[in-house]
Amino acid sequence: FDMFVLAFVERLFRPTYKKDDIVLGKKLGEGSFGAVYRVSLAKKPSSKGGDFVLKKATEYGAVEIWMNERVRRACANSCADFLYGFLENSSKKGAEYWLLWRFEGEATLTDLMQSREFPYNVEALILGEVQDLPKGLDRENRIIQTIMRQLLFALDGLHSTGIVHRDIKPQNIIFSEGSRTFKIIDLGAAADLRVGINYIPKEFLLDPRYAAPEQYIMSTQTPSAPSAPVATALSPVLWQLNLPDRFDIYSVGLIFLQMAFPGLRSDSSLIQFNRQLKRCDYDLVSWRQTVEPRASPELRKGFELLDLDGGIGWELLASMVRFKARQRISAKTALAHPYFDREGLLALSFIQ
Ligand code: ADP
Ligand code: MG
Numbered sequence: 001f002d003m004f005v006l007a008f009v010e011r012l013f014r015p016t017y018k019k020d021d022i023v024l025g026k027k028l029g030e031g032s033f034g035a036v037y038r039v040s041l042a043k044k045p046s047s048k049g050g051d052f053v054l055k056k057a058t059e060y061g062a063v064e065i066w067m068n069e070r071v072r073r074a075c076a077n078s079c080a081d082f083l084y085g086f087l088e089n090s091s092k093k094g095a096e097y098w099l100l101w102r103f104e105g106e107a108t109l110t111d112l113m114q115s116r117e118f119p120y121n122v123e124a125l126i127l128g129e130v131q132d133l134p135k136g137l138d139r140e141n142r143i144i145q146t147i148m149r150q151l152l153f154a155l156d157g158l159h160s161t162g163i164v165h166r167d168i169k170p171q172n173i174i175f176s177e178g179s180r181t182f183k184i185i186d187l188g189a190a191a192d193l194r195v196g197i198n199y200i201p202k203e204f205l206l207d208p209r210y211a212a213p214e215q216y217i218m219s220t221q222t223p224s225a226p227s228a229p230v231a232t233a234l235s236p237v238l239w240q241l242n243l244p245d246r247f248d249i250y251s252v253g254l255i256f257l258q259m260a261f262p263g264l265r266s267d268s269s270l271i272q273f274n275r276q277l278k279r280c281d282y283d284l285v286s287w288r289q290t291v292e293p294r295a296s297p298e299l300r301k302g303f304e305l306l307d308l309d310g311g312i313g314w315e316l317l318a319s320m321v322r323f324k325a326r327q328r329i330s331a332k333t334a335l336a337h338p339y340f341d342r343e344g345l346l347a348l349s350f351i352q
Contacts, residue, residue: 061097253320
């Protein structure tokens, strides 16, 4: 009951916005389900090209608003700071859902990973300074470890709330300049399993580059539910049975892989990796056995990095990229993995 009152009061006193309040700026992206712009608010003109982000979404906008509202109340730090969402009827294209977030920063993890400076460019962003230290595998490993901890922390927040993201990929991870951490964006394909919102996975929304082999987050034994957003209570037992959160873990595992192996950061090399892994029946150890003997220096570098400290990095990676969802580690358990015991990047300067 208290939660309801709090949510209501919070909603009542939060500012609301309408079309005329929003001044469009640069387009940041466009997908099949909407377009994203950098915007400023008419009442609060800003000098830096807009402090907010607007998504004009089609039919899935309603679900995305629901997810963002829920995240705002339950695990605000996991995702980009959401302000408000509404149905805009006056658009030429018919009804659209408009969603507003705070502009978190210029760079997604894709942008940062495509740079030759990666992961040192991220170290500079997180620490707010360029460190004058010798470059090397150990330092790179600390940076990647810090990024992984932030990603798993954000994901644990979502999963503990009962939300599966289903589209975890570097393009959907933004570096928040304000908090100097990575945050998750784009809840357009997310599912809230506790209340059954968007229960049926929209398979066609899933990005095949980062999707776990099961494709569907629920196993086939699960009885089918109505396809429209419904408010049937899904018991946590169902969550336990099917472990839908492990779908996201597989995707994060692939991001870990790409961070460790410079040669797997491009789309084409990731697609090739997926093909190779499938041929190895999704067994990462046998993939390693096939590629390592004739590995390029770039590939060898990834194995070296993951083999540091007795191979705990490799061990963590292997516990995320597994065929069977139930054998994959959870976000919470991963955070307690010995890979994170060693001092991270921030231990070098200040506390996180
Ligand atoms: P899409 O459905 O088009 O993938 P996203 O929500 O992923 O929409 O947003 C598209 C792009 O817009 C992102 O990849 C990112 O570059 C940028 N973006 C989205 N939200 C924010 C935000 N809160 N702050 C800064 N940039 C953002
Ligand atoms: Mg996206």
